[in-house]
Amino acid sequence: MTTLATAPALDLRTRFYDELDPLLDAHPDVDVVLAVIGSGYMGRAIARHPGRVIDVGIREQALIGVAGGLALAGRRPIVHTFASFLVERPYEQVKLDLGHQDVGAVLVSAGASYDVSAGGRTHQSPADVALISALPGWTVHVPGHADEVAELLHREAAGTGRTYLRLSGQRNARPGPVDGRLHLVRDGAIAAGGPLVVAVGPMLDSVLAATADLPVRVAWTATPHPLDAEGLRALAGPAPVLAVVEPYLEGTSAAPVAAALADRPSRVLHVGVPGEAELRRYGTPREHAAAHGLDAAGVRRRVSAFLG
Amino acid sequence: MTTTTPAHAVPTSVPQHVRDLVARVTGDEKHDPSAHSTLDVVWTLYDQVLRVDPARPDDPDRDRFLLSKGHGPASTYAVLAAKGFFPASWLDDVASFDSPLGHHPDRTLVPGVEIGSGSLGHGLPLAVGLAMGLRGRSTARVVVLVGDAELDEGSNAEAIQVAGRYGLGNLTCVVVDNHSDNLGWPGGIAPRFALEGWAAGEVRTHDQPRLTAALRRTEPDRPTVVVVDTTGTTTQEAA
Numbered sequence: 001m002t003t004l005a006t007a008p009a010l011d012l013r014t015r016f017y018d019e020l021d022p023l024l025d026a027h028p029d030v031d032v033v034l035a036v037i038g039s040g041y042m043g044r045a046i047a048r049h050p051g052r053v054i055d056v057g058i059r060e061q062a063l064i065g066v067a068g069g070l071a072l073a074g075r076r077p078i079v080h081t082f083a084s085f086l087v088e089r090p091y092e093q094v095k096l097d098l099g100h101q102d103v104g105a106v107l108v109s110a111g112a113s114y115d116v117s118a119g120g121r122t123h124q125s126p127a128d129v130a131l132i133s134a135l136p137g138w139t140v141h142v143p144g145h146a147d148e149v150a151e152l153l154h155r156e157a158a159g160t161g162r163t164y165l166r167l168s169g170q171r172n173a174r175p176g177p178v179d180g181r182l183h184l185v186r187d188g189a190i191a192a193g194g195p196l197v198v199a200v201g202p203m204l205d206s207v208l209a210a211t212a213d214l215p216v217r218v219a220w221t222a223t224p225h226p227l228d229a230e231g232l233r234a235l236a237g238p239a240p241v242l243a244v245v246e247p248y249l250e251g252t253s254a255a256p257v258a259a260a261l262a263d264r265p266s267r268v269l270h271v272g273v274p275g276e277a278e279l280r281r282y283g284t285p286r287e288h289a290a291a292h293g294l295d296a297a298g299v300r301r302r303v304s305a306f307l308g
Numbered sequence: 309m310t311t312t313t314p315a316h317a318v319p320t321s322v323p324q325h326v327r328d329l330v331a332r333v334t335g336d337e338k339h340d341p342s343a344h345s346t347l348d349v350v351w352t353l354y355d356q357v358l359r360v361d362p363a364r365p366d367d368p369d370r371d372r373f374l375l376s377k378g379h380g381p382a383s384t385y386a387v388l389a390a391k392g393f394f395p396a397s398w399l400d401d402v403a404s405f406d407s408p409l410g411h412h413p414d415r416t417l418v419p420g421v422e423i424g425s426g427s428l429g430h431g432l433p434l435a436v437g438l439a440m441g442l443r444g445r446s447t448a449r450v451v452v453l454v455g456d457a458e459l460d461e462g463s464n465a466e467a468i469q470v471a472g473r474y475g476l477g478n479l480t481c482v483v484v485d486n487h488s489d490n491l492g493w494p495g496g497i498a499p500r501f502a503l504e505g506w507a508a509g510e511v512r513t514h515d516q517p518r519l520t521a522a523l524r525r526t527e528p529d530r531p532t533v534v535v536v537d538t539t540g541t542t543t544q545e546a547a
Contacts, residue, residue, distance in 0.1 A: 070441040
């Protein structure tokens with residue numbers, strides 16, 4: 001068999017599929033568990049690793065239950081489907097078959113927030129990070145670049161914990177460090193302690209564009225949960241003026257941000273997907289971002305009004 | 309009926325000292341059907357069928373017993389204590405703040421308990437994954453106990469189908485049928501498994517030799533189900 005030398009995929013989901021074959025080579029205890037979705041995109045991994053890509057059919061309760069059982073047998077399951085069917089539909093299985101059994105797994109979702117804009121509400125779950133974060137012992141990664149996906153995937157495959165890896169259609173032009181910390185991306189010639197905008201994962205490029213001529217610093221993380229509270233406190237300063245821009249349910253990080261800043265007076269704006277009403281429109285992800293105020297223009301409006 | 313010969317003499321019933329341990333859990337001498345319907349099965353498994361060693365509860369090659377019907381743990385607690393997995397004194401204050409034993413078991417607190425259970429319909433899917441993970445890597449069997457009413461949960465239907473399609477010969481599901489299901493199972497429980505490719509058997513709970521033989525039965529290429537009727541009067545084996 002010859003290997004075609006091609007550039008690594010830029011699309012996050014495609015990169016995930018492409019990484020599975022080498023990942024299964026490198027980690028003999030890893031199994032991939034699917035509920036149909038994705039099985040058509042990993043033919044090489046399936047062919048080269050018989051029995052290690054387990055498709056349970058369109059059975060999402062079994063998807064998580066089987067993953068829990070595999071982990072009880074000492075395996076390291078990587079579990080994948082769309083976010084709505086990975087987190088929301090089998091939520092009690094995530095809580096009990098993984099968390100309560102005290103076993104680990106890597107849940108990898110596709111279809112972030114409004115990625116499947118043309119599919120409507122049934123295929124959207126902007127509350128996924130909030131739901132996972134509400135359960136004990138989970139780490140949530142929201143990468144914004146395919147290289148980050150590959151690094152996180154290989155690292156977590158070698159781990160033992162419970163990890164949610166959220167893949168989105170939106171992405172940034174360049175990868176960032178995925179060490180779980182909050183990183184200052186642009187100082188904006190603003191003194192330390194001045195206004196700070198935190199962009200999570202794939203929101204970075206939109207935030208940079210939105211704030212290009214605003215008097216703010218921009219920081220970024222691919223790991224919103226657990227939040228790098230120490231890094232936030234250091235960057236935000238003694239009297240924070242802070243905007244947090246997340247690509248999912250608005251306010252998802254409000255509690256850990258408030259906890260991190262509880263010892264100082266602060267003003268905090270949370271920007272994300274509004275949760276008050278369904279957006280009953282189809283169209284493109286770009287149109288949904290604009291409707292939610294999550295494109296560069298919308299973020300700029302929110303942040304500018306906040307700064308006053 | 310299978311012709312499997314027990315390795316040694318089969319007791320005619322659960323020993324009195326084990327029944328006494330159950331009474332220590334439940335706090336009375338009477339038989340509460342919901343608490344005791346599983347006793348014959350659990351005792352037979354641990355006394356006659358499973359390869360487990362209380363001195364090595366984490367042995368990777370141990371057989372696994374998963375109590376999915378977690379709301380009736382008294383018999384499992386009593387049997388595990390009788391077999392030496394933990395001191396019998398633990399049975400005297402079940403569900404107190406300092407007790408590792410609760411009304412629903414927690415695998416992280418109790419040696420020999422393989423899964424935390426209580427919410428119905430989780431044990432069988434977990435057992436399917438466990439059997440998949442052990443298959444080809446260990447000779448261990450996975451035996452999961454569910455109730456007839458618990459089968460209402462749709463997650464079981466998913467798991468029954470997946471186990472059948474994947475031909476999990478190291479998996480056995482024991483359905484303790486005390487006819488507590490409100491809407492019933494027209495045509496019976498065993499045929500629902502058989503249709504999905506399981507080897508299905510039906511026995512009466514008090515027929516010890518046949519119960520033991522049924523619980524020992526495995527097939528190399530498909531999972532087995534044993535439907536144990538705790539009230540009926542007939543004994544037979546289906547396909």
